Amino acid sequence: QYVLRNDEILPRDLVHIDIEDRGYQFGDGVYEVIRFYDGKLFHIEEHLNRLLGSLSSIEIALPLPVDVMLSKLQELVETADYKEGKIYLQVTRGVHPRIHSFPEGVPPLLIAYCSEAKRNFEQLDNGIHAIAVPDDRWLRVNIKSLNLLPNTIAKQKAAERGAVEAIFVRNGIVTECSASNIYGVKDGSIYTHPSNHLILNGITRQVTKKLAKQANIPWIEAEFTLEDLQAMDEVFASNTIIEICPVLSVANVPIKDGKPGTVTRELQKLFSDKIARFREQ
Numbered sequence: 177q178y179v180l181r182n183d184e185i186l187p188r189d190l191v192h193i194d195i196e197d198r199g200y201q202f203g204d205g206v207y208e209v210i211r212f213y214d215g216k217l218f219h220i221e222e223h224l225n226r227l228l229g230s231l232s233s234i235e236i237a238l239p240l241p242v243d244v245m246l247s248k249l250q251e252l253v254e255t256a257d258y259k260e261g262k263i264y265l266q267v268t269r270g271v272h273p274r275i276h277s278f279p280e281g282v283p284p285l286l287i288a289y290c291s292e293a294k295r296n297f298e299q300l301d302n303g304i305h306a307i308a309v310p311d312d313r314w315l316r317v318n319i320k321s322l323n324l325l326p327n328t329i330a331k332q333k334a335a336e337r338g339a340v341e342a343i344f345v346r347n348g349i350v351t352e353c354s355a356s357n358i359y360g361v362k363d364g365s366i367y368t369h370p371s372n373h374l375i376l377n378g379i380t381r382q383v384t385k386k387l388a389k390q391a392n393i394p395w396i397e398a399e400f401t402l403e404d405l406q407a408m409d410e411v412f413a414s415n416t417i418i419e420i421c422p423v424l425s426v427a428n429v430p431i432k433d434g435k436p437g438t439v440t441r442e443l444q445k446l447f448s449d450k451i452a453r454f455r456e457q
């Protein structure tokens with residue numbers, strides 16, 4: 177396995193992280209997860225834009241020019257012996273004796289590597305179940321920061337209860353899930369939380385919004401409660417890895433008849449068509 181460290185691609189055994197890397201000690205950094213299909217990076221521009229936004233909001237500079245990073249990422253994918261997978265990429269503020277404030281003159285550290293990820297047809301076809309948990313994260317979750325402790329705890333609770341996702345609820349309002357965005361469909365319209373500081377504006381969410389527009393499905397960004405969500409005709413979740421995935425029950429309440437809904441299926445088809453066209457490009 178190969179790893180991109182700043183602008184160098186190296187065998188994994190040669191890459192070591194310092195005990196005083198600020199990502200390790202403070203979670204002082206940001207990350208992205210980028211899909212590739214047929215060895216090609218999917219929605220790379222959107223991921224790069226979000227990365228740059230996350231970095232600038234916590235005042236970390238990208239340690240190499242964007243175009244160089246892009247060609248290195250492509251090169252990295254070519255080192256993998258599979259065609260369908262994901263890149264995990266993170267940038268931390270770098271290495272410095274431990275102080276809370278931002279140290280000066282320290283180069284940031286970028287790390288990226290690939291792993292295999294096939295499309296999960298089991299979940300895409302059959303759907304998943306979700307629990308609900310209080311959203312006890314900080315108030316700037318639009319930044320894709322490394323601080324994922326509330327998300328890992330939420331996901332663990334879901335796993336313990338036989339579910340795949342945990343839906344965050346803040347002050348009675350559904351925000352998103354531990355690792356995905358969440359949507360309800362009612363009377364043919366899609367409802368989802370507005371993209372502000374209380375959710376991560378998923379790249380898949382942005383794509384879903386475009387697909388909904390294409391298909392003339394009304395898209396409504398509004399606040400709704402857990403009870404509202406449980407009373408929807410359909411619920412689905414989205415992220416880069418699970419794509420658009422039906423949610424069959426929310427906190428033990430089945431959604432309608434507990435089967436994937438027609439709007440969800442239509443969006444899934446449009447998304448799959450998009451991937452098929454992308455593969456052929």
Ligand code: PLP
Pocket residue numbers: 209327352353354355356357375376377378379380381414415416417
């Ligand atoms: N919300 C959270 C908290 C996430 O961690 C993720 C991705 O993992 C998403 C939403 C969806 O983002 P994307 O579609 O860019 O993968």
